[in-house]
Amino acid sequence: MTTLRTNPDTAQKLSIAQILETVADGRIPLRFTAYDGSATGPEDASYGLHLNSARGTTYLATAPGDLGMARAYVSGDLEAVGVHPGDPYEILKAMSNLQFQRPSPTKIAAITRSLGWDLLRPIAPPPQEHLPRWRRFAEGLRHSKxxxxxxxxxxxxxxxxxxxxxxxxxxxxxxxxxxxxxxxxxxxxxxxxxxxxxxxxxxxxxxxxxxxxxxxxxxxxxxxxxxxxxxxxxxxxxxxxxxxxxxxxxxxxxxxxxxxxxxxxxxxxxxxxxxxxxxxxxxxxxxxxxxxxxxxxxxxxxxxxxxxxxxxxxxxxxxxxxxxxxxxxxxxxxxxxxxxxxxxxxxxxxxxxxxxxxxxxxxxxxxxxxxxxxxxxxxxxxxxxxxxxxxxxxxxxxxxxxxxxxxxxxxxxxxxxxxxxxxxxxxxxxxxx
Missing domain, CATH: 3.40.50.150 (Vaccinia Virus protein VP39)
Incomplete structure (x- = not known):
């Protein structure tokens, strides 16, 4: 890692990279950089991710997991480094070794304080996204014609x-x-x-x-x-x-x-x-x-x-x-x-x-x-x-x-x-x- 882990129990505001370190369970296998200038992960990694906007942070924070990552990536707020967008296989393979842990209540509070409520309010997803299952009933019951x-x-x-x-x-x-x-x-x-x-x-x-x-x-x-x-x-x-x-x-x-x-x-x-x-x-x-x-x-x-x-x-x-x-x-x-x-x-x-x-x-x-x-x-x-x-x-x-x-x-x-x-x-x- 190139950044020092910060004790989230303190009142110090965490950078985006430090938040990633807080929720990661073990080694981060790729280079991560963010719009606030922070970075983590091996400097010599072949592949990386760059979070280039606050909107991307909102997507990641309000839909943790593959949906939030997809929203940020499809919208252009999360860039894959070292791969072509038509075939991001290698970076997905590297990311498959990235594990996450559920933060403690104290760490969640530190992350929330660092991001601020404005970044934690859900926003409209990219236009390519279909309605959630519960809203599709307007189109008929599931698997109706x-x-x-x-x-x-x-x-x-x-x-x-x-x-x-x-x-x-x-x-x-x-x-x-x-x-x-x-x-x-x-x-x-x-x-x-x-x-x-x-x-x-x-x-x-x-x-x-x-x-x-x-x-x-x-x-x-x-x-x-x-x-x-x-x-x-x-x-x-x-x-x-x-x-x-x-x-x-x-x-x-x-x-x-x-x-x-x-x-x-x-x-x-x-x-x-x-x-x-x-x-x-x-x-x-x-x-x-x-x-x-x-x-x-x-x-x-x-x-x-x-x-x-x-x-x-x-x-x-x-x-x-x-x-x-x-x-x-x-x-x-x-x-x-x-x-x-x-x-x-x-x-x-x-x-x-x-x-x-x-x-x-x-x-x-x-x-x-x-x-x-x-x-x-x-x-x-x-x-x-x-x-x-x-x-x-x-x-x-x-x-x-x-x-x-x-x-x-x-x-x-x-x-x-x-x-x-x-x-x-x-x-x-x-x-x-």
Missing amino acids: TRDAEVIHHHYDVSNAFYEMVLGPSMTYTCATYESEDQSLEDAQENKYRLVFEKLGLQEGDRLLDIGCGWGSMVRYAARRGVKVIGVTLSRAQAEWAQKAIAEEGLSELAEVRYSDYRDVYETGFDAISSIGLTEHIGVQNYPAYFGFMKSKLREGGRLFNHCITRPDNRSGAKAGGFIDRYVFPDGELTGSGRIISEIQNVGLEVRHEENLREHYQLTLAGWCRNLVENWDACVAEVGEGTAKVWGLYMAGSRLGFERNVVQLHQVLAVKLGPNGEAHVPLRPWWKG
Whole structure:
């Protein structure tokens, strides 16, 4: 440390850096500087944080934890030093070793006295922040059709041009499947769709329902191989982009992407259903209805493929943290793969295979961050610096989460049995891994 710890029991006013030292539990692993001229942490640290305004202090003090940090960072009041804003992975990795302790009442009093009440009054968050959960009831009950449409709009209708720059030509916002760590993002995404197609055992002339189809990449992949596909998304921008891409490829006779809630699909008797990256938005309490709906849409012997982010256990709470809930996936919920498998089994589908692709999502997120860095100026021009920083922070933080086993990515394959238990599947896995 480069500053001396001060006894907070005295009446001496603490600097911003001294306040950080007071609440830190152990060594501060990066360089911290503040607008009041104070500093702490190793002078030779590769990465650092600079708090450049009193407003940033208010954000940090009134929402301790990831939400306050995100507010200060997105607003530009907290600067990351030594990393590009499109990929702050390295500084987040360094910060993961920064631990905090709850100060004693005496220390809290000293901190309050040092900051003053003006800095401790809550202020409006950055415009990129969604309403808190308790205020979203105006948009409908959680996971009602109205509210689901609103939260999907918040995340996915940012800008198709922005997503084109970040995701690349595949326009795929879900985990890729890598054959090696040096495989390109585009090849790995193509490999993912190949894997889904083969696990579902799709053949020319089959009928596929792709729920939460995004920009229609799985829809078009299957249609190119003669499969008749309906995709549904709650993002109007995605549906318009996908329909245009379908027409440009000459696939309109086989493929369709609807701007629709999946619950409004009236067709039935599908040979297969894919749900790639949607379960996170459904709500854990709605799993029985969700998987029951899909079972009702399958023919006997039809297969269900579910691909989603999960927690590493089945005990943790489902709700997302403050930053994710307010800035990225409002109303999003995660649970363990065991809960998902149980719910699929409980509606009467038979689970035939599951696998964890946690490391594959690390690689995918690193690829998206590289794209954001390479296209930073254009992305900022398209959506604004604050929004671009939200995506860099989210993707880099998620990469670290998959690396540290905070979250996982599971694929589950199930089948709707015939009346006498017929599964109509080969004895051993029939796809290339």
